[in-house]
Amino acid sequence: METQALKKEIIDYAISIGIDKIGFATAAPFTTLKARLIRQQELNYQSGFEESDIDKRTNPALLFDNPQSIISIALAYPTKMNKHVRGTKGERRGLFARASWGEDYHLVLRDRLSKLEQFIYSKMPDARCKSMVDTGELSDRAVAERAGIGWSGKNCAIITPEYGSFVYLGEMITNIPFEPDTPIENMCGTCNKCIEACPTGALVQPGQINAKICISYLTQTKDFLPDEYRSVIGNRLYGCDTCQIVCPYNKGKDFHFHEEFEPEPEVAKPLLKPLLKISNKEFKEKYGRVSGAWRGKKPIQRNAIIALGHFKDETAIDELSDVIRNDPRPVIRGTAAWALGEIGTEKAKQILTKAKIEEKDEDVLREIEVALAE
Template sequence: MDYTQLKKDIIKYSQKIGIDKIGFASADPFIELKSRLIRQQELHFQSGFEEKDIEKRVDPSLIFDKPQSIIAIALAYPSKLKEAPKGKKGERRGIFCKASWGIDYHQILKDRLTKLEDYISSKVPHARFKSMVDTGELVDRAVAERAGIGWSGKNCSIITPEFGSYVYLGEMITNLPFEADQPIENQCGTCRKCLDACPTGALVQGGQLNSNSCIAFLTQTKDFLADEFKEKLGNRLYGCDTCQTVCPKNKGIDFHFHEEMIASPELAKPLLEPLLTISNKEFKQKFGVVSGSWRGKKPIQRNAIIALAHFNEESSLPILIQVMKEDVRPVIRGTAAWAIGKIGGIRAKEALSEAKGKEKDETVQQEIQKAEIMLQ
């Protein structure tokens, strides 16, 4: 088998099926990555969403029998929303991050990887694969960096020369000995715009992220948010784009190559108030196609409540009071109480006083008390 020619054929085919960039890497263990992951674990900087076995994250041979190479792919996604609806007083809107626009990217990349597997199998019947997107054992960014897709930026994103950091990543371990591509030299230089712009200081230093204070992570949690993070959330419903938006390498970058990634404006920037009382069925019907729905409606609703407080939206007090009184979930009731206190006014004070006398949950009572202090 002429693997040099096969590699050329694969690259050509990848372009036909909508893969914007492809690279080939060795399947050797990621030695340097291991020490960084151990340090992240020691500092408690991990999100908890990752594969917990560090050995599996850095050694392809532990998850695939006799790996010979890894194929990395990248698909560019849009960075600008066409015909974006504008929020206004009485009709405030939240925002999903750019990576959650369009159809869930996991599905899109898995489709491309499956097509790539089928093509390679047609050429090499004995070929074996293990493909993964985001939720696999390997670290997507480490594979993409080794395969020459881009360099690992200070904002902990892979930055490509062609598409900036607005790319989805996926990879495929194979038993085929492809020649590895050369990594790209890091081009961040002395720039630290992402570090300075991070709303919570989660970017501890270039290339090191404390996930537990990263807004992108926090928007996906289901418990109460600490007050310091509530103040930083703004109108974000899912994810955070700040460290990408300020990156000079993303200036002027906006590609609309893939129809599946074209955002529905009403999904990308939905009205906030309707989210507070949306049913599970309605949520799945409306938002189930986007990646930002994977944790269910609860985090989105909590974030929507915080966003209304961010806008100081007095017209939302009736629905916030209703949620504080009637919602069965303490996190939602308590967050609504905090928002009511943040917005303030006589009506807010009366509602909190009434809720304080009826609320049985201790954590919600604490939120009510904090809200009342804000009103003093």
């Protein structure tokens, strides 16, 4: 089949299976990206979650024999809940970032890409394809930018004219030489709202992020959070939407095209106190299908404790007391000490004073001492 005709059929089929946007790019090395990644590595700005081999991240030929094209796909996700739940005094809630609402997007996009692969094979049996979503070697954003899905914004997100930056991305390398689409002009202009709004200053300049201090990264770590970032995390349990929310191109964007991405309010915005005692089994049953659960319950519990401290929630003192006395994990006990210090009532101080006598872990003892000194 002639590739131009096949390209049109692929586009039509993609739309029919719920792919909101599709673009085609060359499989040439990403030389500009490589230079940026080398600089990121020199500055120690990488999170550590990425593929460590920069050559693999920027040269499709190292991943696929004789690559000819890369197909990029995008699926839009909602930014508002159809059913609202609100936290109240004594019943405070945390928040998962919008990209973790609904079913894990890795699973959804892999399903769409798998269907797309099968369609291509049915039309061209000798075709070869390799798909990836987020955890693959290639940069989803670099592929999407080259394929004309959107431009790379100053907040390091792909911004599409239709859906703003609230899109999931995936791609497929193939040996079919499709005609590439034209990249979209960068429309950020002089706007710096995302950089100015970043809570930790992680957006160091347009298009460059220090991933190690981005709240999205910090909420996924498992160790003690540096003290200077605890106060800015607020009630975020996973991820951060600030640089997207303030973007003018995201104003009014809210798409409910895919049932899989519809959030369950009690999962996307859960009560905080029950999270402190949730078992592994309960956590897996309730949160196992969302992307924000990939690191397990420990980071979510730590962040829930920070949120309770942020709210200075006196009704959580008993739960925090139980944590500091009985939880076997030093990070969780120490973070509970910090939260009790933030609450700062006489009862909280009494709990900390007693915990100081019984605690053996040096890191936790430091947290207790700092909390008592406040």
